[in-house]
Amino acid sequence: MPLPSSPSAQPSATATGEPDQQTAVDKALFLLKSLAEMDGEVGVSELARRTRLTKSTTFRLLGILHRNDLVERVGSNYRLGSQLFDIGVRVYGPNPPLLQECLMPHLADLYEMTHETVHLAVLHDTDIVYVNKIQGHRATRSPSRIGARLPASCTGVGKALLAFDHDAIEAAIADGLAARTEYTCTDPDRFRSELRRIRLDGVAYDRQEAVPGLTCVAVPIMGSAGRPVAAFSVASADHRFEPARFAPALRRVAYEAARAVNAATASRQAAPSRLDNLSAA
Structure with a gap:
């Protein structure tokens, strides 16, 4: 402020x-x-x-x-x-500390596979919040930083997350789909169509929609309830970046990350039950 x-x-x-x-x-x-x-x-x-x-x-x-x-x-x-950092990481998402523990190793794997700038983000209302970021060696100008918020409708990670949340989609459209660049999609019908495609193939793109010259590809990390808990993205300068070729790597990493998150969540949920069983014995 x-x-x-x-x-x-x-x-x-x-x-x-x-x-x-x-x-x-x-x-x-x-x-x-x-x-x-x-x-x-x-x-x-x-x-x-x-x-x-x-x-x-x-x-x-x-x-x-x-x-x-x-x-x-x-x-x-x-x-x-x-202490402010400890409080801050708990602001967004259902369990940010758990997400950090489970997903940071996979974000590091993604960086090693691409050597480009990689992000971990969560959805908060109609914005995305960057939970973590590893900067690539050839990074270009970007508004992303840990803790920063951007409209979900103009980012790859945002669209990857919005695609599976009908209420958030309609709220984003009601907010006006503001144009951040000349490439931002501001037409509600075209926006809904793009999100339908993302639900089908699981890959989202930001082609200079948030910042001129910056392109990224993103995938959701799916939770056990069939909805994403976060998203990964790979970003770089538009003039030298072919985002589609990173989609297979993103899918593999997101699949392993989802397994880790879901296993950790199930373990935490089961812990009280095991304690109850011991007490009953």
Whole structure:
């Protein structure tokens, strides 16, 4: 969340210079957002200046955040803490930590097979969220980064996931299928037709639809209920990339990844039953 760019966009301030009508929670969250927008470690004085809080308030709130591992202290400066990452990976998907554990080895396999940029993504409403990414040696400009969101309708991973979710398809169409490039599909009928094809052959393409010059091929990772839990993609520069030739490798990796996820899910679901049996004995 960008910081307000003008005094009129900020909360009104008291005589001490500190924004009023803010709770301690508001101020603490504002500190975290400010830290996220700064590179490296930042001192108390600079944080107080950026957030228009007094130094004493800033120092006190940083102490609370530090005790809860939401910020880390480096000398007299502060930076975001590891606990934020632990919380963040649980935001999207039914069980992101499980997906990470099961799917990261397969994402690494996909990279070794292609040496191009590879992604792992999940569907969140009508957006996709990049859960992980391994950058290729010849990477091109891309908006993908871990934690980033993009409209599902204009990405390979997004279409691979949307194709199996009727409600999400209709919600994406209702949102307007916004054109990010001249190649983005904005026609609802053509979009539905493309998703029908993806359901049949299990492969989705993004041909410069999200970013000019970037092409990718994606496949869903199917869960035991017959719906995808995530998707893999391979992406590269359009002028040298033939996405269809990577489809067989993607299918093989996604098949093995689905087996791993489904086995791990079944094991976790069965664990309470085994405990119940032991208790009954």
